[in-house]
Every structure is written in structure tokens, then in C-alpha cells.
Amino acid sequence: MKVRLFEIFTSIEGEGILYGTKTLFVRLAGCPFSCFYCDTIESLPLDSGTEYEIQEACKLINSNLKKQTYKVNFTGGDPLIQHEAVAKLAEYVQNKKILTYLESSCFDSNRFNHVLPFFDIIKIEFKTKDSKFVDSKHYQTLIENAIECLRSAVSTKKTTYIKIVVSSKTDVKDFSNLIRNIFDSITKEQIDGFIIQPTYGIKEPSLELLLDLYDIVYPYYVDVKVVPQLHKFIGAP
Numbered sequence: 001m002k003v004r005l006f007e008i009f010t011s012i013e014g015e016g017i018l019y020g021t022k023t024l025f026v027r028l029a030g031c032p033f034s035c036f037y038c039d040t041i042e043s044l045p046l047d048s049g050t051e052y053e054i055q056e057a058c059k060l061i062n063s064n065l066k067k068q069t070y071k072v073n074f075t076g077g078d079p080l081i082q083h084e085a086v087a088k089l090a091e092y093v094q095n096k097k098i099l100t101y102l103e104s105s106c107f108d109s110n111r112f113n114h115v116l117p118f119f120d121i122i123k124i125e126f127k128t129k130d131s132k133f134v135d136s137k138h139y140q141t142l143i144e145n146a147i148e149c150l151r152s153a154v155s156t157k158k159t160t161y162i163k164i165v166v167s168s169k170t171d172v173k174d175f176s177n178l179i180r181n182i183f184d185s186i187t188k189e190q191i192d193g194f195i196i197q198p199t200y201g202i203k204e205p206s207l208e209l210l211l212d213l214y215d216i217v218y219p220y221y222v223d224v225k226v227v228p229q230l231h232k233f234i235g236a237p
């Protein structure tokens with residue numbers, strides 16, 4: 001089996017509930033979607049990066065693993081594009097007793113369920129309509145898949161949190177419907193965090209809008225937090 005990796009590097013986690021932790025990032029090549037705020041555009045082509053045999057990629061991970069690394073993030077592109085290879089690589093990392101972390105748009109619950117056993121920490125990302133991830137015709141299917149992924153993750157008692165990127169174009173009513181949909185599917189006790197992440201440098205949401213969005217989540221989940229991508233403030237990748 002082969003895998004296409006775009007890059008592999010150690011940095012400081014700048015997003016989500018584990019921001020600040022020393023992390024090895026394994027960036028998979030390939031993502032067919034089109035979020036307007038995507039900050040890894042170079043890794044989107046399915047033929048970007050370099051192709052490795054799985055054993056070679058495991059060796060590469062091993063040689064890049066620095067001491068006292070808290071976790072290994074599988075990111076992209078979208079790691080579910082190469083789900084079979086990602087499962088193998090994550091299993092390799094787990095066997096080294098290092099935490100594995102999945103960052104995906106959760107667009108396909110079957111692929112998600114294939115990799116789930118090999119991940120300890122799951123970020124479930126819900127895309128808003130304005131993200132332009134998919135066209136409006138396919139948006140409902142995307143959300144149904146993400147909800148299914150969320151249900152799977154919490155049912156296996158993985159550390160699971162939700163992230164939603166918001167912009168100045170995020171519609172309050174659509175956001176509200178999305179949040180109701182999420183908390184109709186799980187209980188607040190089943191998740192370990194809820195992050196609203198404002199876009200940075202493009203269509204940034206106003207403070208007023210962020211407060212409105214925060215207020216929508218709060219009745220369901222009081223520990224909701226608005227957290228920007230912190231690594232950008234220290235010039236980290």
C-alpha cells in the first residue's frame with residue numbers, strides 16, 4: 001500500500017482544545033473540496049507531495065518524532081481521502097504509545113469508521129454553508145455524514161471535540177439550525193469541547209457576530225470557546 005504525504009513537521013498545536021502542545025503534524029496530500037479560507041491550498045491536489053510505501057512513511061514518521069511530543073496529528077488535505085493508508089500510519093504511531101489525533105472534515109462516515117479505532121483524539125469539524133466546502137445541493141449530505149462521525153466517535157468514548165470555522169458571511173439562522181441538529185444527536189456530556197474558530201485574514205467575523213454565535217451554542221454547551229488559530233501569531237506553520 002502507498003501513501004501520499006505533503007509534509008511532516010513538528011510545531012506547536014495552534015487550534016482546538018489542545019492548543020499549545022508539541023505536535024508532530026503528518027499532512028496528507030489531497031482534498032477535493034473548496035473552503036474559501038483554506039490555508040493549505042498547496043496540499044489540495046491529489047498528486048501533490050511525495051508518494052511512499054507505508055513502511056517508508058512509518059520510517060519517516062519515526063525519524064521526525066522528537067522527544068516529548070504530546071501527539072501526532074493526521075491532517076491535510078483531508079486524511080480521509082487516503083483512509084486505508086492513514087489507518088496503517090495511525091496504528092503505527094499508537095503502537096509507539098503516542099497519542100493520535102484526527103483532523104478531518106468528516107465528509108464520509110464509512111471512511112471515518114475505518115480509521116476511528118486507530119485514533120485517540122478526534123476533532124469533528126462541521127462546515128458552515130458559507131464555507132463553500134460543497135455546493136448547497138450537497139450540504140445536507142455533508143452534515144449527515146459529520147453527525148454520523150460525531151455519533152461514532154462519542155460512542156467509542158474517544159476524546160472528541162467539535163470545531164466550527166466562522167466568517168463574516170456565516171448566517172446566524174443557518175448556524176443556529178446546525179447547532180440544534182448537533183445537540184439533537186449527542187448530549188453535552190459526551191464531548192470534550194466546542195470551539196468556534198474565526199477565519200483569519202479573510203472575511204473575518206466581527207466581535208458582534210462572534211458573540212451572537214457564542215450565545216447560540218452556550219445554552220447547549222456552557223464551555224464553548226472562541227479560539228483563533230494561535231500558531232499564526234507566533235509564525236508557526
Ligand code: SF4
Pocket residue numbers: 031032033034035037038039040076077078105133
Ligand atoms: S476541507 Fe480543509 S483542506 Fe479541504 S479545502 Fe477545506 S480547509 Fe482546505
